[in-house]
Amino acid sequence: NPKTISVAPPASPAATVDHRLLKVNTKDKKYALRDLIEKENVKNAFVFCNRKKDVDLLGRWLADKGFSAAALHGDMIQSKRTETLQAFKDGKIVLLVCSDVAARGLDVSGVSHVFNFDVPFNADDYVHRIGRTGRAGQSGKAWSLITEDDDKLVAAIVKLVGRDIPTEKAAAKQEKSHPVVAEPRVLPQKKDKPQKDKPSKDRTSENPRR
Secondary structure, eight states, X not given: OOOXXXXXXXXXXXXXXXXEEEEOOGGGHHHHHHHHHHHSOOSSEEEEOSSHHHHHHHHHHHHHTTOOEEEEOTTSOHHHHHHHHHHHHTTSOSEEEEOHHHHTTOOXXXXXXXXXXXXXXXXXXXXXXXXTSXXXXXXXXXXXXXXXXXXXXXHHHHHHHTSOOOEEEOOOOOOOOOOOOOOOOOOOOOOOOOXXXXXXXXXXXXXXXX
């Protein structure tokens, strides 16, 4: 008797997740991410990097910029990972910068955003990443920062999800700098030269010629 074999459809993002792409220049990626976080109403978010060293670097950079951020990756000792994850769940950390391995299997409810600082090498990982938000019927938002070097990776993602992903272009950004205010130039005041006392002539002391 013939048997029917069904193949599970490829993973697809939940309908509750509004996911978008943002085209950026490579040198502007950190600043584009900073601007996105400032623009979006972020309650808490996963920020994904492809490499563990970038997880640490980006986590420190965001913290230096005044964000509540911490890193989570596989090279951390278990106690530190548990402590960091609990702080994220408790709302003490807003941005959890992490790798794919560290985020697999994490059950964190109420995550408002996902930011892909790096486009994942595997299209399936894209679906897993943005699936950290929009859970239990809640809405969520996911942004992926893409450069011209990511064209093939993005094409694989679009093929997997079966539709085009809305794409925006970021303006060139650089480090925010404070305006330089010229200090008022103070001209040196002219000092009056001290007048020398002229010796007074004492006519009584003069020796007149005789």
